[in-house]
Amino acid sequence: MERLEAAGPNAEQITYWNEQGGPKWVEFQEQLDHHLAPFGRVVMDRLAVSAGEHVLDVGCGCGETTLELARRVGPTGSVLGVDISSVMLARARERARDVRNIQFRIVDAQTHAFAAASFDAIFSRFGVMFFESPTAAFANLHRALKPGGRLGFHCWKSFPENPFMAVPFFAALQHVPPPPAPPPHAPGPFALADPDRVRGILVAAGFAEIDFESRTDPMDVGATLDEATDYAIQMGPASIALRDAGAETVAKVRASIREALREHRTPGGVRLGTSSWIVTARRL
Ligand SMILES: C[S@@+](CC[C@H](N)C(=O)[O-])C[C@H]1O[C@@H](n2cnc3c(N)ncnc32)[C@H](O)[C@@H]1O
Structure with a gap:
């Protein structure tokens, strides 16, 4: 690989x-694709991705959004998915092996020399919060956009505003100590939570027409209580708190998370709140 x-x-x-x-x-x-799909699609709608366009999917991961973008640009358009994770890109390549208008590349979007002024639109679903220097990264993406080209991405607001992560995390803390808090703005899921900071980053990177759409969407984290509990134990901040825990502690945490999730059951599955920004901007 x-x-x-x-x-x-x-x-x-x-x-x-x-x-x-x-x-x-x-x-x-x-x-993940089941509960994140709506978050990607609404950004694609805002970007008005259309037939014949050349689109970049930043931090494309396992490729679900790249496939959907390829469907929207159609056979006369094309999509490049980039990511730093070879395991995730391997899954993306496998899923897109019969799709002719997709390419994947394993590169760092902050530093890769993309062909200048080559994309009509740059898209990301939660893939742009991990840059060591967001200003350098967005300036690099700005250079890759055609004049008039659009940027659109989804990013999380702060941790306490996101019960889908906070509910299992605080349930876990009944049994394990909290992991050290990352420094403010450190690369990670909440790095772009502050819109004033993000606006400053995008202006410094050269973008104009910057807009923030505030979102509060429900997220289905599992069809059953067990599925949602398994997911919470393995993914996100609760899993970080459990990194050094033994089997007995994990069992206690599992029981507490299951209990905490119980009150979020709906007829459609376990549903928790999220809050996020859709950020859009343009290269003039
Ligand atoms: C939270 S995951 C989201 C994955 C995918 N967009 C999705 O919604 O399923 C973040 C993704 O960003 C990728 N990533 C992080 N830093 C990156 C960088 N500097 N350049 C390209 N991809 C990056 C990670 O490897 C990961 O696939």
């Missing part, structure tokens, strides 16, 4: 997305 060397400004993230995060995202790919 082609592998990106863990070097350069995002070396830590390259290691993380190949050794820890990536394998879990591959394992839970179907479930």
Whole structure:
């Protein structure tokens, strides 16, 4: 399998997305795509991705959004999916093996020399919060857009505003100590939570017509209580708190998370709240 060397400004993230995060995202790919699909599609709608366009999918992961973008641009358009995780890209390539208008490349979107002014639109579903230097990364993406080209991405608001992560995390903390808090704005799911900071980053990177759409959407985290509990134990902040826990502690945490999720059951499955931004901008 082609592998990106863990070097350069995002070396830590390259290691993380190949050794820890990536394998879990591959394992839970179907479930993740089920609950994240609406988040990607609404950004594609805002970007008005249309037939014949050339689109970049940043941090495309296991390729669900790349496939949907390819469907929208049709046979006269094309999509390039880029990611630093070879395990996730391997899954993406397998899923898209019969699709002719998709290419994948294992590169760091912050530093890769994309062909200048080559994309009509740049899209990302939760794949742009992990850059060591967001300003350098967005400036690099800005260069890759054609004049008039559009940027659109989905990113999370802060941790406490996202019960889908906070509910299992606080249930886990009944039995394990909290992991050390990351420094403010550190690369990670909440790095772009502050719209004033993100606006400053995008202006410095050269973007105009910057817009933030505030979203609060429900997320279905599992069809059953057991499925939702398994997911919470393996993914997200609760799993980080459990990194060094023994089997007995994991069992206690599982019971507490299951109990905490119980009150979020709906006829359609276990449903928790999310809050996020859809950010759109343009290269003039
Ligand atoms: C939260 S996952 C989202 C994956 C995918 N967009 C989805 O919604 O299923 C973040 C993705 O960003 C990728 N990523 C992180 N830093 C990156 C970088 N500097 N360049 C390209 N991809 C990156 C990770 O490998 C991972 O696939």
